[in-house]
Amino acid sequence: MTRLLPILTVLLAIVLVWYLAAVGMNAPWARDQAARAGQSLSLPQLVRATMVQERPVLPAPHQVAIGLWDGVVGQKITSKRSLVWHGWITLSATLAGFAIGAGAGILLAVGIVHSRVMDLSVMPWAIASQTVPILAIAPMVIVVFASAGVTGLVPKAMISAWLSFFPVLVGMVKGLRTPDTMQMDLMRSWNASGRQTFWRLRLPSAMPYLFASLKVAVAAALVGTIVGELPAGATAGLGARLLSGSYYGQTVQIWAALFAAAALAAALVAVIGGIERLTLRRMGLAR
């Protein structure tokens, strides 16, 4: 309860500010409508009018909640209006991209730590890759893959992997390099091979870093997938839901999709956090 109280307080404050903002931002349209009908609105009427618009500038929290509820449980999950269906499309591409990205990040980090040539050659490119705006790259990736006849999950997973390999790479390079001179000297005095040093010293030392970077990476993977769903008029996924919502001014739909994406990201990070706790406890690293 003591932990819940601050969270609830903040939540309450956000909802309050949101309602005030909704009233403020939706009021002009409500007044406009009233003026056209030759009516004038009292304050309570005005407030009510800002809460029930079909395409408000800023939907009120309860409108988004209803939209979210309707999208999640109000539809058959195979329906194109179901957020569960769209969420699954996005989730599958995210997981695929995350797996590819994390795998690539770990492998590159292992290479960089063991080879000076790779350290000097790979790292600058990895950094450069992240300075390219993903919004500029994503349509090209989609188009290139589509011209090769590949559509659907794979191109989105590629964009997602593009974003998610970098935090894993940086975290793992740092993690694999944590063993100090003394520990490396001990390994040397035991005449340990490079492989033994890696599996018994470097990799376990890197575990806390790995999990921290995986959390960043999985959130980035989700962003990558959603960005990948925006161009080329994608028809499925939370990104597509955002896009179609903006085409038709369905602000409630946009916000509902946004919250679905946020919940998905939170769930993914929480899953990794759970695996982290289990692993570190089994390793004796968590106290």
Next chain:
Amino acid sequence: MAVVDARDVSLTFQTADGPVHALKDVSLRIEKGDFVSFIGPSGCGKTTFLRTIAALEKPTGGNLSVNGMTTDEARRKRAYGYVFQAPGLYPWRTISGNISLPLEIMGFSKADRQARVARVLELVELAGFGGKFPWQLSGGMQQRASIARALAFDADILLMDEPFGALDEIVRDRLNEALLELWRKTGKTIGFVTHSIPEAVYLSTRIVVMSPRPGRITRIIESTLPRERPLEIRDTPEFIRIAQEVREGLREGHSYD
């Protein structure tokens, strides 16, 4: 045959500020079963010399052989058990797991590993603590575990670089006593770096006094104390005389510039 035979060993590090003579013409023979302490001010090369013996540094001049081999051959034959100032135990392994680590690397069988871990735990008086994680043990116990780790694979030479430097005086006394006991039981050859004159005199059969710029040996003192040494021996005139000799050696090598 001497276990360690150093003749005119020199080691010069090239740094941005010019060459640093970490060791210059160091000659020393260590016989089997010797307990040799290296003492001297910071920068006298005592740690560097220990690292050179263990093939963690390569001398730039002179001859250094261990068991009649080059230091690197000896390292590959796993002749060294090295103990650092910090225990350096892996936090993700239990005490037994940590002691077992070099044995795994060296390919001992599982049954052999277990037997050896049990034996060295007994030796350092940590029996019953094998299942604990390092953070559950005191600093002194952790250091004992790291000594056990160095003993587990029966290295010929135990090299200890200020192993008790980070511990308080009381724990240090106890560990010194325990180390002597261990040395008597195992008959190991021990090289021991320290800052403390009483520690050096109490433990050693020979005390090597070193001095900096360039790092060199200024005096080698043979201890006349018996091998059997209770802690009270530190109050005997004999002990005080040797300590005095070490102090003089340190003074003459140090110009206070």
